Amino acid sequence: MSETTPAAEAAAPYRYTAQLAAGIEARWQDLWEREGTFDAPNPGGGELGGPAEITERPKKYVMDMFPYPSGAGLHVGHPLGYIATDVYARYQRMTGHNVLHTLGFDAFGLPAEQYAVQTGTHPRVTTEANIGTMRRQLRRLGLGHDQRRSFATIDPDYYKWTQWIFLQIFNSWYDPEAKKARPIDELVEQFASGARPTPDGRPWQEMTAAERADLLSEYRLAYASDSPVNWCPGLGTVLANEEVTADGRSERGNFPVFKANLRQWMMRITAYADRLLDDLDALDWPEAIKLQQRNWIGRSEGARVDFPIHYGGEADGDAKITVFTTRQDTLFGATYMVLAPEHELVEKIVPATWPEGTPHVWTGGHATPAEAVAEYRKQAAAKSDVERQAEAKEKTGVFTGAYAVNPVSGEPVPVFIADYVLMGYGTGAIMAVPAHDSRDFAFARAFELPMRCVVKPSDGRGTDPAQWDDAFASYEATIVNSSGNGISLDGLSVVDAKAAITEWLAGHGIGEGTVNFRLRDWLFSRQRYWGEPFPIVYDEEGVAHPLPASMLPVELPEVDDYSPRTFDPDDADTSPETPLSRNEEWVTVELDLGDGLKTYRRETNTMPNWAGSCWYELRYLDPHNSERLVDLQAERYWMGPREGQPAGGVDLYVGGAEHAVLHLLYARFWHKVLYDLGHISSFEPFHKLFNQGMITAYVYRDARGFPVPAAEVEEIDGRLVFNGEPVTREAGKMGKSLKNTVTPDEICADYGADTLRLYEMAMGPLDVSRPWETRAVIGSYRFLQRLWRNVVDEATGEVTVVDDEPDEETLRALHKAIDGIRGDMEALRFNTAIAKATELNNHVTKLRRVPRSVAEQMVLLVAPLAPHIAEELWHKLGHEESVAYVPYPVADPELVQDETVTCIVQVKGKVRARLEVSPAIPEDELEKLAVENEAIVAALGGAGIRKVIVRAPKLVNIVPA
């Protein structure tokens, strides 16, 4: 490694060693910082303004996903993306772009709070210390960030604007006509003028303040509501749907999550479902991520259908159950209905007694419907999502005692409640078509309900569902048994039947075609200390008032105990307690909000971790603006829509795929609201998204299965051994508990930052996960040593390049490398760029005298990848300016191609001869050469030629007769 014996040092005191690299790297990092080498000017004047000659260049806005400053420090996997964006940004600078690249910190959140609780210090103290550590670790890698633009989400200057955006969202509503957010005042005006009637028809002026507030809540894009939310006693907070895993546990901490009815802040992201879906098309994102977002939004086309129902006592002829279905074509096959247990209609429809002839299995053994329903609802509520998942295969439910009417067949259909119908999706009620839906099929079998086949099975199973093993759900079939009430679907295909019945339903006023989304509104409040406070206060009547912008930021108060109150993780019968509520002095506040000085109580929830990362791409552009969240001109310059980027946005956004739906969906939503309200010109935050893979590491385990320190495992005769005992190896994450952590600091110390950068980029394609292998780092180190030696004499430190013109072969090798590397850099294929640079470097190493022109171009080629050594060599070669802005080498097209190319001649696809030909050789000439070639004649063995395929100049393929 880096150790060299005194003898070797004496012989080569100027060898590129880790020690030498450390000196070079520190020196250039200091200079870059001192000179502000990577400061990117905004157009125009002001603090961040810069010369027009730079701002007139094409721009590139390159971004990493916000790091969270953990207390554990970085391992070598963390900086992978940061190195990649730095290489790309440096390349873009050298190809004439004004490049904005910086890095801030996402520093609010539960881990900081938990860490602070453990260490007994204020979250701000530990968080800021962690940020300091991370800055030091990252600085050592030589990342070319514009430090003027760096900030943390916990800075009051920053979260002031997070709160401001919240107010913007709170103070707007979504106008479905205009398909955009509008200020809530415009809605108030409509109500006040009567242009829009109030729900109960009373004039707006006659409504009380509380009534008005409630009404507006139905429209605001941020609103508080009582709704079933994910309550996690173990964490002491509620969670967004996205933060709950499929088996009903918290993503962080893996605690059980329960449904609880709590008053919480929500974001009406569902209003944007269509736009969030449609605008994906114009984005340059990995298809897999787009697909995940599409699935999460979950658009499905279907119809709403009303089923008339008569219930006890009420002579209400209009009573109905509305269902959502995607299979309206099977309406004739609906033989029963199911409501979610929590459905509000349930209480109303339950009759006093079981109808005559109610089968025993339907009643659950209860004497009255009310009893049965109450008992089932109790059971369903007590079930955690985990239990519900586990029992998903077995359908449970109970008859409500009520019958509705199938609107097309006119037949009475019994109404059940069952937990396989979810309150949160569609209308919380379904029409059950057991013959053509496998869930309904299972339920119908369990409860001995009738089935009616209305889609003729195309798999030859017959039309009697009693004989079937499962429902027939295919669309590749025609409708049968579906006539009556003035409509017939018989003989139509599924698709045509859908259209026909939808039209019929609409015409009769009992349904309409509609679109339903899986996406739900975003639960936006948390019962935590370490987050942004809401800029909201409540008056005596409990009406929420937004604070004026002049009162921002609402700073976090000191509290005695900032940990959230947590409970027994399994105790669902608990409720959250916000840490901020403990500071009574802060909570109670005297304010003049326009009605004179009054007493208000502050909102004590805080915003979720995602809030700060929802808009940081905008603040980098103009981080110190105290008047606006971002200067419009700066935003338009760096992110505005343009050719090829119709929605605008960051040019390159690099981060892990784990944020596929959460952060990326939320950030897109906020961005669109800000766009609608005219604050920005782009309507998507990130034009190109790139997911980097993970650096994994080998985990070594002993016979008991415990991890052993990876660094101390030896390979003896092909067997893996630790302390003389055999161990097993597997790929895993890198982490302390697995004893396989490798830190960037140790690699920098042993080889230097340039070697680390180069190795991480050379390991493989950026988007693929791959295992770290410390022993392979030496390869990148050798590359840099050879590069160094090609320019510098290890014994004297003198530059050894000569002013000779390079020979033809070297020249062609150089230009081929330039051409290839440029393409690779552009496409983020750094691994193959390095392979090409290595080839060139190895070629040059063999030259006895290295021409200056070749050495200089080589230094420029590797400069984005290994910037410190490149600066050093560039200056040793006699240049004064930083290599950062020197134009990247350009290939001469004449020299990219060899003077002669090897043409392969195949017979029936097998290579039988090679010809050295000019790249410009005409097809017919090449064919002639090939056909006359001795080896080919021999290979043909006298057989005639059926066909000759010529792909000049590289290939001829002869097909014998």
Next chain:
RNA sequence: GCGGCCGUUGCUGAAUUGGCAUAAGCGCAACACUUAGGAUGUUGUGGGAGAAAUCCCAUGUGGGUUCGAAUCCCACCGGCCGCACCA
């Protein structure tokens, strides 16, 4: 269960549009320099046959399309990821 992605050498991985499979690196081997090598350099390194030129086989398995397939299509095997009673 549904959807998506991926299987190339001892290992990490290259291969532009369907056109010489295995670039580059690690490791391994030999040699040179060296008191020494865990330094550096040079050379070799998919399998099989052969003295050699060369030939045959090989991109998870089996089929197909094509003059030609790692690449396109179908089925299967193995692995990874996402969603999961979504009506």
